[in-house]
Amino acid sequence: MGREKGSRSSSSYKVVILAGGRSRRFGVDKCSFEWNGRSFLDRLLEEFTGLEVFVITDRPRRYPNEILDKTLKGPFVALNEFVKGNAISGKLFVVGCDHPFATRKLAEVLCSFEREAVVPLKAGKPQYSLACYKSDVIREGCTSFRECIKSPLFLSPRELVYYGIHEIVLFSANSPKDLILSPIRSL
Numbered sequence: 001m002g003r004e005k006g007s008r009s010s011s012s013y014k015v016v017i018l019a020g021g022r023s024r025r026f027g028v029d030k031c032s033f034e035w036n037g038r039s040f041l042d043r044l045l046e047e048f049t050g051l052e053v054f055v056i057t058d059r060p061r062r063y064p065n066e067i068l069d070k071t072l073k074g075p076f077v078a079l080n081e082f083v084k085g086n087a088i089s090g091k092l093f094v095v096g097c098d099h100p101f102a103t104r105k106l107a108e109v110l111c112s113f114e115r116e117a118v119v120p121l122k123a124g125k126p127q128y129s130l131a132c133y134k135s136d137v138i139r140e141g142c143t144s145f146r147e148c149i150k151s152p153l154f155l156s157p158r159e160l161v162y163y164g165i166h167e168i169v170l171f172s173a174n175s176p177k178d179l180i181l182s183p184i185r186s187l
Contacts, residue, residue, distance in 0.1 A: 013091040013111040015048045016082070017041065018075045018129055020058035030173060031061070031097040040100035040173070047104055056082055075129060076144050083138045092138065096129035098173050107132065109163045110155070117145075117152040120160060122170040126152070130170065 019031040019041055031041040038046070045053060045063065054065045056078045067086075069078035079094065093107040110118040110132035119131040128145035131152075142148030157167040 013051075013093050013107060013132065014088065015051050015053040015107065016079060016092050016094045017044050017053065017055045018078070018094065018096040019055050019061065020069045020072075020075070020078060031057075033173075035100060040097045043100045044095060044097065044102060047102065048107070051104075054082065074144070076138075076142065076148065080138055080142070083135050088135050090135055091132055092135055093132050094129060096172075099127070099130045099169075099171065100173060101169050101171050102130055103165070103169050105163075106130075106160070106165050106169045109160070109165060113153055115151070115153040117149040119149075119152045119154050120170055121154050121156050122172070126154060127170060127172070130172075 032039050035043070041055070041061070041063070045055075052065070054067055055061065055063045056067045056069055056075075057063075058069050058072060060066070060068065067078075067082050069081070071077050071081055075096065079092075082088065083092070091111045093111055095102045095107075106120075110120070113132075115134075116137045117131060117133045119126045119128060121127065126146075128149075131145075133149070137148060157170060160167065160169075
């Protein structure tokens with residue numbers, strides 16, 4: 001972990017919660033799904049209280065700074081339309097509702113690197129819907145995260161632990177069974 005990953009600085013960022021998925025595998029709307037008395041979306045909004053937070057959704061949810069995705073062409077296209085349509089600049093911490101245990105500390109670490117994108121890995125796979133992006137990368141008009149990001153910095157769970165971040169923040173709820181079988185039952 002002593003290798004240099006690029007320069008780091010304290011960084012301001014905006015939070016974008018992707019709340020527009022169809023939740024086909026999950027069976028019900030993930031964002032509204034309650035875990036220990038709070039919906040996944042409410043958990044994320046509470047975690048990022050005090051920051052500028054936007055919710056990109058495919059249906060009205062009645063949250064502040066809610067952006068209705070009229071394209072329905074996937075999360076990256078919705079994010080691209082949001083950035084372009086609202087003259088957003090700076091860094092964006094992007095988190096999907098299926099990552100209900102994402103933390104402010106994770107966002108701060110990922111957004112502290114001076115890179116076009118910083119993406120955590122889970123089981124060796126990039127978690128593009130739980131990452132920090134420079135907004136100008138989003139504006140290029142690409143249709144997917146992989147297509148648009150030319151040289152992302154990938155951080156493994158081991159590297160995240162180095163920064164004091166527990167691997168549980170990478171948890172992704174793809175089905176209710178994931179919640180039952182995972183070590184997060186008490187969260």
